[in-house]
Amino acid sequence: MRGVFLDNLFQRMEIDESIFFLTADMGINLVEKFEEKYPNRFLNVGIAEQNLIGVAAGLAESGMRPFVYTISNFLVHRCLEQIRNDIVIHELPVVLVGTSTGYDNGPLGPTHHMLEDWGIISNLAGMKIYAPFNKESATNIFEKVSSAVGPSYVRIAKGEGNRNIINQSKVNKKTKLVITYGSAVKSGIEFAESNNADLLIIDELGVGSFASLDESCLTYSELIVVEDHFSTTGMYSYVNQWTNARNLSIKVKSISPNNYSLNVGFEFNDFLNDTKGIGDQMN
Amino acid sequence: MSVVEMLIAMYAVSDVAKIFNKSDNRDRIIVSKGHAAAGTYCVMHEFGLISEEELLTYHKKNSNLLGHVSHGVSFVEHSTGALGHGLSVGVGHAIYLKSKKYQSRVMVLCGDGEIQEGSVWEALMLASTKKLNQLILLVDVNGISSIKSTEEIIYTGNLRDRFLGFGLRTIEVDGHDITAIKNAIETSSDAESPLIILCKTTKGKGVAFAEDQAIWHYRSLNDELFDQAMEGFA
Numbered sequence: 001m002r003g004v005f006l007d008n009l010f011q012r013m014e015i016d017e018s019i020f021f022l023t024a025d026m027g028i029n030l031v032e033k034f035e036e037k038y039p040n041r042f043l044n045v046g047i048a049e050q051n052l053i054g055v056a057a058g059l060a061e062s063g064m065r066p067f068v069y070t071i072s073n074f075l076v077h078r079c080l081e082q083i084r085n086d087i088v089i090h091e092l093p094v095v096l097v098g099t100s101t102g103y104d105n106g107p108l109g110p111t112h113h114m115l116e117d118w119g120i121i122s123n124l125a126g127m128k129i130y131a132p133f134n135k136e137s138a139t140n141i142f143e144k145v146s147s148a149v150g151p152s153y154v155r156i157a158k159g160e161g162n163r164n165i166i167n168q169s170k171v172n173k174k175t176k177l178v179i180t181y182g183s184a185v186k187s188g189i190e191f192a193e194s195n196n197a198d199l200l201i202i203d204e205l206g207v208g209s210f211a212s213l214d215e216s217c218l219t220y221s222e223l224i225v226v227e228d229h230f231s232t233t234g235m236y237s238y239v240n241q242w243t244n245a246r247n248l249s250i251k252v253k254s255i256s257p258n259n260y261s262l263n264v265g266f267e268f269n270d271f272l273n274d275t276k277g278i279g280d281q282m283n
Numbered sequence: 284m285s286v287v288e289m290l291i292a293m294y295a296v297s298d299v300a301k302i303f304n305k306s307d308n309r310d311r312i313i314v315s316k317g318h319a320a321a322g323t324y325c326v327m328h329e330f331g332l333i334s335e336e337e338l339l340t341y342h343k344k345n346s347n348l349l350g351h352v353s354h355g356v357s358f359v360e361h362s363t364g365a366l367g368h369g370l371s372v373g374v375g376h377a378i379y380l381k382s383k384k385y386q387s388r389v390m391v392l393c394g395d396g397e398i399q400e401g402s403v404w405e406a407l408m409l410a411s412t413k414k415l416n417q418l419i420l421l422v423d424v425n426g427i428s429s430i431k432s433t434e435e436i437i438y439t440g441n442l443r444d445r446f447l448g449f450g451l452r453t454i455e456v457d458g459h460d461i462t463a464i465k466n467a468i469e470t471s472s473d474a475e476s477p478l479i480i481l482c483k484t485t486k487g488k489g490v491a492f493a494e495d496q497a498i499w500h501y502r503s504l505n506d507e508l509f510d511q512a513m514e515g516f517a
Contacts, residue, residue: 040382046412048405051371055409058375061361063307082402085365086372090354 001138002099002156006030008142009067013038016146020059024052024070026099031069049074053082053094060092065146071105072098072155076117087151088124095145096153101131102183102228102257104158110260114155119233121153122206128152129205131182134161137203155205157183157228174198177217179239180226181205188226191255197224202235209235213242222251231256284493285425285458285484286319286392290326292464293390293421299330301387302358308385311376313360315369315393316423317351318500324348324356332358367400369393370420374406377418377477388471390419396428399437404449410477411450418477419468423458425486427497446479458482489515 010033013019020041021034035042041064045052049070056066068075075098076083087094098117105112118129128148132138138156145152162185176197180188185201192199198220202212217223223243225236236254243250293312301309314323324341327333333348333356340346347355351364361372373391380387397403410418428436439445446453452474456463464482471478487493490512493502504512 043378045409046405048402048409050367050402051374051405051409054368054371054402054406055375055378057361058372058377059379060375061372062376062379064379081365082368082371085362086368089362 001132001135001159001161003030004135004138005097005132005142005154005156006069008139009146010034010037012142012146013041016065017041018063018065019146020056020064020066022052022056022059022066022068024049024074026070026074049078050082053079054086056094057082057086057090057092060087060094061090065093065095067095067097069097069099071100071112072114072117073100073112076114076120076153080120083121083127083151084124088127091126091150093148094151095148096151097156098153099156099158101155101157103261104183106261107264110262113257113260115228115257115260116230116233118153118155118205119229119237122233122238124151126150127206128208129155130208131155131157131203131205132161133157133182133185133201133203137161141203155182159183162186162189173219175220176222176224177220178224178226179213179235181235182228184226184228187255191224191226195224197222205235206238209238210242213239218246218248218250220250222253224253224255226255229256230258284322284488284490285486286314286316286423287322287326287488288459288461289392289421289423289464289482289484290314290319290322291329292461292468293392294326294330294332295461296465296468297388297390299332303332305358308380308383308387310387311360311373311380311389313363313369313373313376313389313391314352315363315373315391316366316397317363317369319392320348320350320352323352323359327356327358366394366397367402370403370406370410373418373420374410374413374415377410377415378413380417381413381415386417386472388417388419388468390421390468392421392423395422395424395426395433395439395442396436398422398439399428399433407446407449407451407477414475415477416471416475419471419480420477421464421468421480421482423484424481425458425484425495427486427495427500429500430497432497442481446481450476451479452476453479453481455481455483458484459488491515 022043056068101114130141178192178197179200231254297310328338341348354362373389377389454467467480493499
């Protein structure tokens with residue numbers, strides 16, 4: 001998905017001369033072609049993420065459309081103040097491209113677990129948040145952010161995602177609906193199949209997710225959110241906001257991580273397949 | 284008060300008409316120490332960028348003239364208030380100007396306490412590497428950080444040597460000498476390096492009871508102290 005998103009970007013830079021690509025020394029074997037073909041619209045700021053965001057803000061204020069690339073944890077956590085003050089408050093069309101989500105980098109340890117990133121970002125008013133779940137979704141999201149008038153955060157999971165899936169796949173009308181996104185989609189599908197539930201995959205998060213939670217969700221007695229993000233600020237929270245706003249009595253349940261892990265090899269599927277863990281969440 | 288002459292010098296060397304018209308090749312002035320809003324807005328007023336009517340709303344309800352520099356005020360390039368942001372944004376502007384082959388400058392004003400922020404040095408390393416000679420950083424060297432003198436908080440040693448060590452052309456001037464600051468700014472096109480102007484100043488300059496005292500970061504004037512301060516300028 002990362003490669004597809006960047007391929008789209010590379011091609012668009014040919015016709016959109018306002019696009020400027022920035023990286024904080026990340027993206028080996030991916031970003032070199034940008035520097036080679038567009039040396040005047042490419043910048044590797046070095047391992048200096050705070051500066052990365054500030055420079056992007058300055059470029060955007062000058063009329064450019066910066067795409068800022070690095071792995072999500074260096075982008076979101078370290079730079080929250082820069083993202084808020086320099087980009088969001090100024091309503092600049094900067095696209096934050098963060099790679100790796102959830103336990104994508106699980107074996108690298110808790111500093112690399114991305115379990116609260118978009119929840120943090122979602123508190124920044126005006127920021128759009130997207131999470132592709134396959135190549136087509138990555139392309140669709142690129143089209144949205146490349147013409148957005150304000151800031152965006154694209155949270156790209158590792159891998160190709162899941163083929164042949166469309167957003168609104170809740171067609172069978174069972175009593176339960178699994179809602180999932182990003183790198184949790186594979187697990188969400190498995191969980192829906194094994195629990196006789198319909199499936200809703202979304203690719204816009206935060207308040208933007210409300211558009212996906214349409215009236216067809218009203219007929220379910222149970223909404224189960226499967227996500228690679230803490231539930232407190234994740235989609236579980238937004239689904240609850242959505243049901244509360246409508247005064248609905250639909251049960252909302254969460255299957256999500258609830259802590260970082262110090263175990264090598266720990267990943268989202270481990271959590272999902274851990275019966276005790278699911279039991280704890282479901283009860 | 285320590286930055287007033289620096290602000291005047293920055294606007295004086297700029298083509299204010301281009302700022303007023305928001306020309307793409309205008310000089311950019313970014314006040315990174317956003318708490319210098321009162322001084323910034325007064326100087327902008329003197330250069331015709333803020334009306335007297337608007338200036339007199341400063342810090343009042345429903346005014347755009349808040350306590351920190353805000354882009355809600357016309358002709359302010361960037362909102363600041365958290366320290367260590369302005370220089371990075373200025374680097375972004377400078378890269379843009381260079382890519383367009385414009386000769387205009389980006390002038391960033393920051394404090395000598397502010398340079399304790401690591402992001403300042405991230406920006407300086409990049410600016411030096413990219414030889415952004417249109418970028419000028421004016422440092423208000425008033426010797427006072429937030430609650431104490433800078434030297435009591437973080438030992439900064441010889442500031443000039445530190446900037447030189449980053450490959451940056453560095454000039455030291457009297458920060459209350461407008462002509463000296465203007466002359467220093469005008470040398471920016473002479474070299475390939477960004478220019479650092481260390482402006483030695485006195486915090487609270489001209490207000491005897493407040494000069495060089497960190498506590499006046501936080502105090503406000505009452506009517507009596509206002510009159511007393513104004514007597515110093517008579």
